[in-house]
Amino acid sequence: MPMIDADGCLINVSVEGRDGGPTLMLSNSLGCTLQMWEPQMKALTQVFRVIRYDRRGHGKSNVPPGPYSMERFGRDVLAILDDLNIEKVHWCGLSMGGMVGQWLGANAPERLGKIVLANTSCYYAEPTKWLERIQAVKEGGIAAVADAVLAGWLTADFREREPQITANMKSMLLASPVEGYLACCEALSTLDQRALLPKIKSPTLVIAGRHDMATPISAGELIRSNIPGASMTIIDAAHISNVEQPHAFTDAVVGFLTQR
Numbered sequence: 001m002p003m004i005d006a007d008g009c010l011i012n013v014s015v016e017g018r019d020g021g022p023t024l025m026l027s028n029s030l031g032c033t034l035q036m037w038e039p040q041m042k043a044l045t046q047v048f049r050v051i052r053y054d055r056r057g058h059g060k061s062n063v064p065p066g067p068y069s070m071e072r073f074g075r076d077v078l079a080i081l082d083d084l085n086i087e088k089v090h091w092c093g094l095s096m097g098g099m100v101g102q103w104l105g106a107n108a109p110e111r112l113g114k115i116v117l118a119n120t121s122c123y124y125a126e127p128t129k130w131l132e133r134i135q136a137v138k139e140g141g142i143a144a145v146a147d148a149v150l151a152g153w154l155t156a157d158f159r160e161r162e163p164q165i166t167a168n169m170k171s172m173l174l175a176s177p178v179e180g181y182l183a184c185c186e187a188l189s190t191l192d193q194r195a196l197l198p199k200i201k202s203p204t205l206v207i208a209g210r211h212d213m214a215t216p217i218s219a220g221e222l223i224r225s226n227i228p229g230a231s232m233t234i235i236d237a238a239h240i241s242n243v244e245q246p247h248a249f250t251d252a253v254v255g256f257l258t259q260r
């Protein structure tokens with residue numbers, strides 16, 4: 001896996017899949033590494049060359065001091081594409097990954113083909129929840145918030161039915177570097193990309209989770225209704241819908257990206 005330099009921050013990048021196929025870039029949720037896409041990889045790599053990466057502050061990427069921002073995350077993606085000599089990619093980002101997709105769609109439209117924005121938001125009406133989370137993590141580490149975060153990521157039914165997958169997701173969250181996690185929470189606490197949405201001209205699919213309390217259906221609907229021509233699909237899942245409903249998620253993404 002290459003480490004790619006984005007303005008002095010080394011980003012862990014993985015490129016797999018069909019040589020010569022269209023390229024799809026996947027972008028993670030807060031507290032997740034590129035491993036979060038494992039349920040999709042078999043199907044996606046049959047159709048696409050797939051790029052995954054660990055956002056700065058996460059996984060095997062560097063953890064430079066904050067503040068971070070959606071613009072910073074977007075510029076990291078452009079540095080990855082420049083380094084790999086890739087002009088244009090389809091985008092699929094979940095949660096923070098969807099926020100980075102919004103920034104790129106509005107600010108670097110020539111680099112994106114189609115865009116999937118899953119379980120995401122363009123702003124938070126109540127940013128205090130991020131300030132409370134920051135305080136809790138500063139006092140008690142990520143362990144202090146882990147169970148509440150997991151309850152938002154996956155429905156109670158799924159957690160009961162799939163204890164091993166749930167435990168793996170919790171381990172991924174707990175392994176996040178605290179400084180990187182906090183810097184991302186700070187970026188979320190000031191998020192407001194509402195003005196960017198009408199500038200997005202790429203064909204866009206919004207995916208929302210029926211049981212997602214972190215970025216509810218109304219947040220997806222706000223995005224859909226402000227991006228010209230965007231459509232929306234609702235999946236029977238909580239926040240990390242690609243893990244909870246892997247087949248429905250993969251089918252929605254492949255169907256949208258391959259339709260003419």
Ligand SMILES: O=C(O)CC1=CCC(=O)O1
Pocket residue numbers: 028029030031094095096097149152188214239
């Ligand atoms: O981690 C969470 O609680 C949910 C979330 C919001 C933005 C994001 O990337 O994850």
